[in-house]
Amino acid sequence: MDLLGPVEIRNLAKKLDLRPTKKLGQNFVIDGGTVRRIVRVAEVTTDDVVIEVGPGLGSLTLALLQAAGHVVAVEIDPVLAAQLPETVATRDLGAKLTVVGMDAMKLSASDLLGYSPTALVANLPYNVSVPVLLHLLESLPSLQKGLVMVQAEVADRLAAGPGSKVYGVPSVKAAWYADVRRAGPVGRSVFWPVPNVDSGLVSLIRRDPPETTATREQVFAVIDAAFAQRRKTLRAALSSWAGSPSRAEEFLRTAGVDPSARGEQLDITSFTRIAEAAA
Structure with missing residues (x-):
């Protein structure tokens, strides 16, 4: 499948007069091998409705559309949200994509136009990755699995167990919803612009929270x-x-x-x- 490489990403950015911002955590994946690896490790199938947060210019989106039954892409940037269907349409995948233009932190199941996502697969904006992840796990009970790319230190914290030096609030709260583990590193060179931090993949498998009378x-x-x-x-x-x-x-x-x-x-x-x- 024709995915987005460095040239295509930069051409799209030029067309949109896009200047990636730290505020929105905009570091776009430009390596086809990386997005294929993410989809493979996420074990996405045609039975899955995938929710992707922060699709950006569509690098990961295109790979997800090839594997999933449907993709709901949640994009806060209105310019990127408007461009994504055009990018997908040139590859005859438009029928499998729904774009929701809003802040993922405000998202609820009713915003997804009738779709009930079974998988979360995303390159999460690093400045809000933990709040977004916890919000989606709480707001979308249909989610059964996830694979997210986050800052390497955050990946370590999310997957840490009791006794670890990096075990903390993200570790425990994520464990309320799911079994969480590290699923591999991601190099800096696969992004544009190149971030100042290393990245990592985190895998989540939904499970019931502990039985309790407490909320x-x-x-x-x-x-x-x-x-x-x-x-x-x-x-x-x-x-x-x-x-x-x-x-x-x-x-x-x-x-x-x-x-x-x-x-x-x-x-x-x-x-x-x-x-x-x-x-």
């Missing part, structure tokens, strides 16, 4: 409090959330968690038990 909001409040002061014990870190150190200790002991432990030692199930003890 997601209650569990996430515990997570936020536990990591707001990483060096403190949970008894101290959760004191404001609980109302006092003694109340925090009471909730922790009820949950079967050592009050002298730290947040980075707990998995999502432990945070769920703490929230439930306080509910």
Whole structure:
């Protein structure tokens, strides 16, 4: 299939008088091998409706359209959102594409024109990658799997397990929704403009959250409090959330968690038990 290479990307950018901005996280993939690899690792099939956030000039979109049943592309930049159907139409794939021109952080299932995406595959804007990912996992329960490209450090955090130095809020909150793992590195040279950071792929497989009588909001409040002061014990870190150190200790002991432990030692199930003890 005819994908977009460096020449095509630059020609499109010139046509649109496009100057990629850091604000929108615009670094476009210019390497066909990379987008083919992403689609392959994501295991996209014709049974999948794929949601792609930030399709940009369409590098990954074209590869996804070849493999998926349908692609819903969410693009905040109105110029890029208008150009994408034209780029796709020249390759006779327009019937498989729906473009939604809006901020992905405001997206809900009702904005997808009747489509229920089963897979998220995207080169996420690096400045908002974690909030966008968590928002989509919460807002689109039809999502069963995902493969996202993010900054390498963020990929490490998302996939980290308890005890890791980079384990934190993104790690635990992502684990509420899915099994998360690193799926490989991506070099800087496959982008235009070339970013100042390395990139990585993160794979997600949806699973049910831990069984609990606490709400997601209650569990996430515990997570936020536990990591707001990483060096403190949970008894101290959760004191404001609980109302006092003694109340925090009471909730922790009820949950079967050592009050002298730290947040980075707990998995999502432990945070769920703490929230439930306080509910």
